Amino acid sequence: MADALADSTSDASLERTRLRSEQIEAQIDVDPSRFRVLTGDRPTGNLHLGHYFGTLTNRVALQNRGVETWVLVADYQVITDRDAVGEIQDRVLSLVADYLAIGLDPQRTTIFAHSAVPALNQLMLPFLSLVTDSELRRNPTVKAEYEATGGRPMSGLLLTYPVHQAADILFCKANLVPVGKDQLPHLEQARVIASRFDTRYGRAHADEPVFRAPEALLSAATNLLGTDGQKMSKSKGNTIEIGMDADTTAKRLKKAVTDSDRTISYEPGRRPEVSNLVLLAALATGRDPRDVAAEIGDGGGGTLKRVVTEAVNEHFAPIRARRAELVADPGYLRQVLAEGNARANAVAEETLTEVRTAMGMVYG
Known part of the structure; x- marks a missing residue:
């Protein structure tokens, strides 16, 4: 009580x-x-x-x-x-x-x-x-x-x-x-x-x-979850850093955990790993995650990862360029x-x- x-x-x-x-x-x-x-x-x-x-x-x-x-x-x-x-x-x-x-x-x-x-x-x-x-x-x-x-x-x-x-x-x-x-x-x-x-x-x-x-x-x-589907943590190596280059980002996302269902949907409770990637693409593009999932449809995990990688790298390209300039001028x-x-x-x-x-x- x-x-x-x-x-x-x-x-x-x-x-x-x-x-x-x-x-x-x-x-x-x-x-x-x-x-x-x-x-x-x-x-x-x-x-x-x-x-x-x-x-x-x-x-x-x-x-x-x-x-x-x-x-x-x-x-x-x-x-x-x-x-x-x-x-x-x-x-x-x-x-x-x-x-x-x-x-x-x-x-x-x-x-x-x-x-x-x-x-x-x-x-x-x-x-x-x-x-x-x-x-x-x-x-x-x-x-x-x-x-x-x-x-x-x-x-x-x-x-x-x-x-x-x-x-x-x-x-x-x-x-x-x-x-x-x-x-x-x-x-x-x-x-x-x-x-x-x-x-x-x-x-x-x-x-x-x-x-x-x-x-x-x-x-x-x-x-956001980490690329392994667990809590995002710097110590676990499952993060994508703001300052990472495009190639490293692509490699990290390529290894991201998904599931065996080829039809992509946004269902955080039932499909947390897939939904996490959908959400990341949505945040990077300013869209609704359900629209992102519907657009990918039955493209499977490979298409999902490609969409997420392109969205993240495009969103962060100017931020990363600016960061590189700043780091070069301590x-x-x-x-x-x-x-x-x-x-x-x-x-x-x-x-x-x-x-x-x-x-x-x-x-x-």
């Missing part, structure tokens, strides 16, 4: 979030200046088509709608599990190249790195005083990461991962965070910290709290990041001053 009640409450909460998200979408159309978005990625490898169709296109759309957009390169979050992290600097620059190639404009979108913004990370200290050990351990991401280690002791940075994410959101006073439903607990943690800070420590200015409560822009993100990538870091530092220092003022820790 308790579990059923919890599920019901969760469903009701999700529905409220969905309705509020729809209201926010309408408000963006009326006055985008009301919102500041914070989003980002961990630089654990090159971004792939799952990232592109799942979240990146939405970031560009928000930017182009006039919403102030902040994109975090979460380099500190790469080291949460203490494993070998590889060439972080190369991965960071690769991530910036992906961002710029797909249409993020550094004049309108602030692109910055965790490690370059000390005041952001300093917020971790007061924020940690506002949460309990049990709250952190209940966080779904922390639980999943811990289970994935096979019982190995958890690093302190991994345990406090939700607090670091709260600092990411709150340092720049973001009031909108694009998330899927699985990420809502992280956003709720940030909202709780913002409220508890106001209750415990007070305000820098009497008329408003230091931190405004961020809201969710609930994503209807498209979930000085420009560093400049973009340096300028974004400078903007982030200015805002973070201002926020930290407000925090110190509210806490009575300004001494001179």
Whole structure:
């Protein structure tokens, strides 16, 4: 009974979030200046088509709608599990190249790195005083990461991962965070910290709290499977990267899993692998997946793979050309990041001053 009640409450909460998200979408159309978005990625490898169709296109759309957009390169979050992290600097620059190639404009979108913004990370200290050990351990991401280690002791940075994410959101006073439903607990943690800070420590200015409560822009993100029909993952080698050349893309798609039925249909529940390829072709061409499937008809898996390959390579050709130019000019990538870091530092220092003022820790 308790579990059923919890599920019901969760469903009701999700529905409220969905309705509020729809209201926010309408408000963006009326006055985008009301919102500041914070989003980002961990630089654990090159971004792939799952990232592109799942979240990146939405970031560009928000930017182009006039919403102030902040994109975090979460380099500190790469080291949460203490494993070998590889060439972080190369991965960071690769991530910036992906961002710029797909249409993020550094004049309108602030692109910055965790490690370059000390005041952001300093917020971790007061924020940690506002949460309990049990709250952190209940966080779904922390639980999943811990289970994935096979019982190995958890690093302190991994345990406090939700607090670091709260600092990411709150340092720049973001009031909108694009998330899927699985990420809502992280956003709720940030909202709780913002409220508890106001209750415990007070305000820098009497008329408003230091931190405004961020809201969710609930994503209807498209979930693409990998070429093997499993969850798309950089570690499994089943992805197609944004920056892959046309030949490599064709080779990856040629090996993609289908089934024995020659008649192509879009039925995600019954034929997930075939439907995934149909969906990819549809996304790349801006068409309905059922129309794509009907057009291929009884052409079988070979025709399907050819259609998908042509659609993907045509869609990404200009993006890949632009990305190649960017990668060839690392000085420009560093400049973009340096300028974004400078903007982030200015805002973070201002926020930290407000925090110190509210806490009575300004001494001179």
